[in-house]
Amino acid sequence: MPLVEISEIHKRFGTVEVLKDVSLSLDKGEIVAVIGRSGSGKSTMLRCINALERVQAGRIVVDGIDVTAPDADLNRLRQRVGMVFQSYNLFPHLTVERNVMLALRLVRKLGEDAARDIARQMVAKVGLAEKLAAYPDELSGGQQQRVAIARSLAMQPTLMLFDEITSALDPELVGEVLRVLESVAQEGMTMMLVTHEMNFAKNVADRVIFMHEGRIHEDGPARETLLEPRTAELRSFLSAVLH
Amino acid sequence: MIREFSPADVVYMLAAARWTVALALFAMVGGGLIGMLVAVLRIVAFRPANWVARAYINLIQGTPLLGQLFVFFFGLPLLGIQVGAWEAAALSLSIYASAFFAEIWRGSLQSVSPRQWEAGAALGLTYVQRLTHVVLPQAVRIAVPPTVGFLMQLVKDTSLTALIGFIELTRASQIISAATFAPLPVYGTAAAIYFVICFSLSRLSQRLEKRSHAAR
Numbered sequence: 392m393p394l395v396e397i398s399e400i401h402k403r404f405g406t407v408e409v410l411k412d413v414s415l416s417l418d419k420g421e422i423v424a425v426i427g428r429s430g431s432g433k434s435t436m437l438r439c440i441n442a443l444e445r446v447q448a449g450r451i452v453v454d455g456i457d458v459t460a461p462d463a464d465l466n467r468l469r470q471r472v473g474m475v476f477q478s479y480n481l482f483p484h485l486t487v488e489r490n491v492m493l494a495l496r497l498v499r500k501l502g503e504d505a506a507r508d509i510a511r512q513m514v515a516k517v518g519l520a521e522k523l524a525a526y527p528d529e530l531s532g533g534q535q536q537r538v539a540i541a542r543s544l545a546m547q548p549t550l551m552l553f554d555e556i557t558s559a560l561d562p563e564l565v566g567e568v569l570r571v572l573e574s575v576a577q578e579g580m581t582m583m584l585v586t587h588e589m590n591f592a593k594n595v596a597d598r599v600i601f602m603h604e605g606r607i608h609e610d611g612p613a614r615e616t617l618l619e620p621r622t623a624e625l626r627s628f629l630s631a632v633l634h
Numbered sequence: 635m636i637r638e639f640s641p642a643d644v645v646y647m648l649a650a651a652r653w654t655v656a657l658a659l660f661a662m663v664g665g666g667l668i669g670m671l672v673a674v675l676r677i678v679a680f681r682p683a684n685w686v687a688r689a690y691i692n693l694i695q696g697t698p699l700l701g702q703l704f705v706f707f708f709g710l711p712l713l714g715i716q717v718g719a720w721e722a723a724a725l726s727l728s729i730y731a732s733a734f735f736a737e738i739w740r741g742s743l744q745s746v747s748p749r750q751w752e753a754g755a756a757l758g759l760t761y762v763q764r765l766t767h768v769v770l771p772q773a774v775r776i777a778v779p780p781t782v783g784f785l786m787q788l789v790k791d792t793s794l795t796a797l798i799g800f801i802e803l804t805r806a807s808q809i810i811s812a813a814t815f816a817p818l819p820v821y822g823t824a825a826a827i828y829f830v831i832c833f834s835l836s837r838l839s840q841r842l843e844k845r846s847h848a849a850r
Contacts, residue, residue, distance in 0.1 A: 443752055470758040480753035484771045493767060494757035546757065 394419045394550060394581055395440060400449030400459075402435055409435045410446070411605040419549075422582045424592035424613065427602035428628060433585045436602070437552050440583070441472040454549050470498055473543030477555040479535040481527040481542070487514060488523040491542045499546065513541040517571050533564030537571050544575065551575065553584035589632060593617050601625045639816040644823060650806030651827050657792045657802060658831075660724045662785060665731025672736035677743065687736065694733035700794050702726045707798040719800035727792065734784050742777035743769065775843065782839035786832040803827060 395417035402410035409432045417423060425433045438444040439451060442458050442465050451458040456468045481490050491510035495501045501509070514523055517537035519530075527535055536556055543551065553572070557565045569591050576582060576595050586592055592599055592613055599616040601609040603624045609616055620626045675687035694702070707722035717725075746769045754764035796805035807824040811817045 441756060443755065465755075466758045466760055468758075469756055472756075474756040476749065476753065476756075478749060480749045482750065482753070482768055482772075484775065494759060497763050497767060498758040542757070 393417055394421075394454055395583075396450075396452045397436075397440070398450045400436075400439060400446040400451060402432075402439060402444060402446050409605055410439070413449075413605070413607055415600070415607060415610070417550075417581065417583065419581050420579050421598060422576050422580075422596045423584070423598045423600060424596035425583065425585045425600045425602060426587070426589070426592060426628070427608075431602040432605045433602045434554050437474075437554050437583060437585055440550075440552060441469050441474055443474075466498070470546055471549045472552060473546060473548035473550070474552040474554065475536070475539050475543055475556045477558050479527070479532070479539045479559075481535055481539055483527050486524050486526055487519065487530070487538050490527070490538060491545050494542070494546055509545050510541075513545040514538065516544075516574075517541045518567075531564060532560045533567045536560065536568045540568075540571055540575070550581045550583070553582065553586070555585050555587065557586070557588060587632060589617060589629070601628065603628075636815050637813060639810065639814040639819050643810045643814070643820070646810065647803060647806050647820075647823060647827065650801055651803045651831070653800070653802040654789065654792050654804075654828075655831060657720075657723055657727060657795065657800075658785065658789045661727035661731045661788055661792075664724065664728030665735055665788075668728060668732035669735025669739065672732055673739045673743070676736060676740050691733045691736055694730060695737075699726070699730050699791055700797065702730060703794060703798055719795065719798050722798060723792070723795035723800045727788065727795075730791070731784070731788055735781070738780045738784065739773070739777055742773040742780075745776055746772045778839055778842050782835050782842075786835050789831050789835070790828060 393416035395415070397413060397415040400410055400413050401408070413432070413436060415436075425437065427433045435444055439446050440453060440458065442463065446459055449459065453468060454471050456471075457463055458465075458468060481487075482493065485493065488507065488510050491513055492503075492506040495506035495509055496503070499506075511520070511523065514520060517540055519534060519537055519541075522530060522534065522538075527538070530538065540556075556572075557568050560568065565588070569588065572582075572584070572591070573595055584596070596613040599609070599611065599613045600607055601616070601620075601622075601624075609620065609622055609625050611621075616625070617629065620629060672687050672690060675683040676691070678684070703722060703726045706717065706726045707719065710717045710722070750768050750772065751764055754768040759768070792802055793804035795802060796808060799805070801809075803824055807820050811820040814820065
């Protein structure tokens with residue numbers, strides 16, 4: 392059984408149809424890169440998976456939970472689906488350690504000490520052990536994003552969603568975040584990432600999905616799809632991003 | 635008979651200043667509680683509640699405090715409800731403060747980025763947890779300077795209650811000034827006492843801001 396099963400979803404913002412009949416399934420351990428022009432619906436699709444956006448039609452099942460059911464237990468779903476955002480969204484009033492501990496305490500109901508142990512481990516894993524007591528505004532963008540990844544991973548999700556997580560970073564900070572992503576990938580995490588980093592998609596992802604005007608336009612093995620695009624739209628998109 | 639402005643008068647004024655502080659404190663607590671309720675009514679996803687809250691805020695903010703004082707002091711007895719100067723003053727200042735607190739706090743809550751709500755949601759926090767652990771701590775920090783600023787305003791606004799005969803700092807000063815014919819030293823002393831109260835509040839505000847770390 393696939394970990395994520397998206398069937399014929401439709402999503403409108405007002406009169407704008409952002410997702411038109413999108414279907415997709417994702418197996419455990421798969422790493423999928425979602426690419427496409429801005430406005431093609433890739434971020435919206437990602438946000439539908441953990442119900443930050445609700446669909447108007449269709450069905451999404453994640454790890455046995457029907458996300459689209461009106462009475463879906465969204466908080467339970469979101470414990471299993473981690474998400475990292477383009478703008479990091481760390482909690483500015485909490486230290487790095489407290490940022491990671493918060494959901495462990497409140498959602499997983501761990502004690503102070505157990506939560507702190509996990510937080511320290513996770514922060515060390517993204518290479519920021521010396522920044523535990525720092526506040527987000529004392530960190531660089533790359534460091535903040537690494538903390539955001541640690542905060543999400545600490546919840547031990549079965550699926551991780553990454554929404555253009557390097558797009559807001561200065562070019563010299565992109566590398567450190569991608570290296571963290573690679574190490575997460577090597578641990579067998581199921582990942583779906585919306586990205587503009589074509590090399591990363593080619594080298595780390597198993598599969599690439601190209602979205603165009605609210606539809607999945609191409610879907611195939613990463614290298615093959617990126618090196619030999621089948622459609623004119625993907626060819627022109629790739630030539631635009633690769634200059 | 636005219637007498638000198640003496641240290642005993644200053645003691646009398648300080649004693650009256652206790653009522654100024656008491657009135658401001660009462661309005662802070664009373665207005666704070668009503669203000670919280672109004673702020674919530676102003677933002678809940680239920681239109682009629684929003685309208686009622688907005689009408690209340692517009693009415694209170696758009697009419698003079700003195701008029702409101704008179705309505706309670708002279709108006710309630712016409713309805714058969716007997717009120718003294720303290721009751722009328724405490725009630726109208728609380729209501730006056732509530733409309734301003736409601737708007738300050740609503741603005742502070744709404745100025746926390748929706749992305750903070752989202753980040754909390756994505757981690758599996760419930761709505762209440764997002765509010766209490768993520769959004770409120772940031773909103774409070776934003777709200778401290780305007781809230782304390784309004785409190786200072788409130789301390790000075792208590793002087794209007796002198797007009798319905800409530801003996802606080804300003805009314806006491808009027809009485810002493812009439813007896814000593816020394817308005818300048820008397821009102822100068824009163825101004826100094828108001829200043830000390832307000833300056834303490836401003837220092838308190840700075841301490842509170844330093845203590846709560848949040849994004850600028």
